[in-house]
Amino acid sequence: MFCYQCEQTAKGEGCTNVGVCGKQSDVAALQDLLVYALKGLALHAVEGRKWGVNEREVNVFTCEAIFATLTNVNFDPDRIVQLIQHFYTWGSRGFASAQVFRPSFPIMCLTCW
Numbered sequence: 001m002f003c004y005q006c007e008q009t010a011k012g013e014g015c016t017n018v019g020v021c022g023k024q025s026d027v028a029a030l031q032d033l034l035v036y037a038l039k040g041l042a043l044h045a046v047e048g049r050k051w052g053v054n055e056r057e058v059n060v061f062t063c064e065a066i067f068a069t070l071t072n073v074n075f076d077p078d079r080i081v082q083l084i085q086h087f088y089t090w091g092s093r094g095f096a097s098a099q100v101f102r103p104s105f106p107i108m109c110l111t112c113w
Helices: 025-050 058-070 078-093 098-099
Strands: none
Touching: 025 058, 025 078, 058 078
16 A cells, blocks of 8 residues: 555655555555546546537546545545446446547556556
8 A cells, every 4th residue: 555645644755554544555546546547537538628529427527536536535445446437337338529539549448557
């Protein structure tokens, strides 16, 4: 585990065993994976906007999901897993902007992470 998400981090450098806030290593890893997924989603959303595509569902999900990682109040691993699974719904069906443009960057692969 390595977590440096909040102002409570050990010595201001990051927590390595368990979070000073009580976060466990499994939750820290899931939050890291969710942030990685959101970075990929953001790349697609930004590229889509260049083509006139702006999906409200993607925007709302991104805000909700990133908020779940920014506030040290959601240490429920099941909730973080739900958010990651929701992210995968765009991978399986492709969000509308993927139909409109061909991204100029590689598609992010969570299973490779």
